[in-house]
Amino acid sequence: MYKQLKDRWLHLNEFENGFLSDDLFKIVCTKYSEKHRYYHTLDHIKSCLSIFDEISYDIKDAQIFEIALWLHDVIYNPKETNNEEQSTLFASELLSDAGFDGAYIEAVNVLIMATKHPSIPLTIEEKYIVDIDLAILGTTGDIYDSYSDKIKKEYCHIPLYLYKRGRKKVLQSFLKQKSIYKTEYFVSKYELHARANLEREMSHL
Numbered sequence: 001m002y003k004q005l006k007d008r009w010l011h012l013n014e015f016e017n018g019f020l021s022d023d024l025f026k027i028v029c030t031k032y033s034e035k036h037r038y039y040h041t042l043d044h045i046k047s048c049l050s051i052f053d054e055i056s057y058d059i060k061d062a063q064i065f066e067i068a069l070w071l072h073d074v075i076y077n078p079k080e081t082n083n084e085e086q087s088t089l090f091a092s093e094l095l096s097d098a099g100f101d102g103a104y105i106e107a108v109n110v111l112i113m114a115t116k117h118p119s120i121p122l123t124i125e126e127k128y129i130v131d132i133d134l135a136i137l138g139t140t141g142d143i144y145d146s147y148s149d150k151i152k153k154e155y156c157h158i159p160l161y162l163y164k165r166g167r168k169k170v171l172q173s174f175l176k177q178k179s180i181y182k183t184e185y186f187v188s189k190y191e192l193h194a195r196a197n198l199e200r201e202m203s204h205l
Contacts, residue, residue, distance in 0.1 A: 039150035068111035138190025
């Protein structure tokens with residue numbers, strides 16, 4: 001997987017903006033390999049990129065979008081609530097070092113911030129990045145159960161009864177929405193499965 005992801009990262013240099021070096025790739029990989037991560041790892045990024053490939057035809061600037069996918073969880077501390085904000089700061093420094101200009105970096109950061117829950121995505125790109133990030137909710141039961149177990153491990157510092165209370169609030173916030181997903185493609189492919197998975201997890205909390 002490492003080589004596959006590295007090749008994809010370096011492939012971004014076929015676009016005209018900036019230069020994403022092997023050294024920067026290693027820095028990003030180090031962040032996603034932190035010991036406290038169980039779900040928010042390189043596997044999550046790999047999955048997001050794979051799903052992105054299914055809808056990339058509908059994205060105006062594929063490089064901006066893909067870089068945002070790479071960096072949307074680059075800072076992740078389950079004890080904090082400002083991970084997206086911290087990820088944009090990291091992204092700004094990394095992309096500045098790589099030679100990207102301020103307007104380009106801001107466009108990446110807008111997409112990163114769209115993944116903060118709850119949020120109100122406005123553009124089609126913001127809607128797609130939110131849906132890709134949440135695609136795991138609409139996967140098969142066994143994949144979803146593995147995901148929920150990993151999330152639970154990331155919050156192992158919290159007493160179980162508090163975790164269950166907080167997790168219920170998160171699941172309920174999704175279920176109360178008219179639709180969990182914001183684009184027609186994801187609604188048709190994942191919505192029903194996502195609601196079934198969320199309701200099933202709720203019943204076990």
